[in-house]
Amino acid sequence: MPRRPGTPRGPQGGRRLLVISASMGAGHDTVAAELVRRARERGDTAQTVDVLALLPYGLGAVLRCFYRGSVRHFPWAYAALYRLFLRPGAGRRPSGTPLARLAGDRLRELAARTGADVVVPVFHLGAQLTGHLRDRGLLPVPSVVLVIDFELHRQWLHPGNDHCLCLTEEAAREARGNTGTPAETCGPVVAPEFSAGRVPGAAQWRETFDRLGPGRPAVVLSAGAWGVGSHLDATVRLLVDHGYLPVVLCGDNQRLRRTLSGTPGVLALGWVTDMPGLLHAARALIDNAAGQTAVQALAAGLPVVGHRPIPGHGADGVRRMAALGVSEVAEDRTALLEALARLTAPGPDRRRRIAAGRALFTGNADALTLVTDLADAARADVRR
The missing domain is CATH 3.40.50.2000 (Glycogen Phosphorylase B;)
Structure with a gap:
């Protein structure tokens, strides 16, 4: 996973985290902000990007307005979409990958420009995006999905991602079983x-x-x-x-x-x-x-x-x-x-x-520690 020549390191050789959030309400942004705060407190460099802003043609704003309007005024419509696209369960159903990959070029450029050592989606569309890119060898740094929901719906899961962090061991087992990739439990990211x-x-x-x-x-x-x-x-x-x-x-x-x-x-x-x-x-x-x-x-x-x-x-x-x-x-x-x-x-x-x-x-590893450990391991592999 070579870094572009001349790309700066974080302070005192610290890691560089790129956190993918989404302006869907405030929950995802709240988690992203706390993760960034913790990283900077430890001497790492971290920043957040809104996956909706990475989508072209104003699709992100359309998606946000549609979701907001559905939940507020037509909850039955959102319930139907949830059953079709997100709800856990067996069976072949539509994926969020086709929409997510529209943001692929912009994310790749941002990851290269910032010299990211690891990319951390805290929103399921971001997880679909990084999984798609990693699966095709288009993202040269690991992606660690931080699932902030208690219910692990299917759009959080993509086998291309390197690791998945969940709120409960039950969710981690489900993630491992559905993707075949490592997953473990971490504590909730709260200020x-x-x-x-x-x-x-x-x-x-x-x-x-x-x-x-x-x-x-x-x-x-x-x-x-x-x-x-x-x-x-x-x-x-x-x-x-x-x-x-x-x-x-x-x-x-x-x-x-x-x-x-x-x-x-x-x-x-x-x-x-x-x-x-x-x-x-x-x-x-x-x-x-x-x-x-x-x-x-x-x-x-x-x-x-x-x-x-x-x-x-x-x-x-x-x-x-x-x-x-x-x-x-x-x-x-x-x-x-x-x-x-x-x-x-x-x-x-x-x-x-x-x-x-x-x-x-209590009793669970800190989410940021798990993320940075994986970033360190990836950097060590590059040096070898």
């Missing part, structure tokens, strides 16, 4: 502020909660970066009627925020910059997608209850989290109220759920 013992912003959030709903346990409702959810208004009213303070994360959905802000006893928030403080101050999270907000809540020691998940990967991810024992699923309003009553109050149920969630972050 250290979420698992800190004391978070400065938490006290200010608690003051806000006490002012808006004295004596009411604050329960965060996650609707993702795009403010997507099923019957959020009904869930909010249910919580208010039963003595909770709903704290709704509306993301960039200003219409949703305006609508919910008119409901007494509700805190509707736009984009939140102090998520560690918010999650440390709340008593539970109601989750609808098993995304990064749910993972951050687990790191912060906040019990997670899945309720009315978005279709496709959201529903499958919520069920997988519950099967792992790190969260619960509430299928209806009665189950939701019962779960919140147990998990917001001090007691053994809350302690067990918190411990199960935090166990995801």
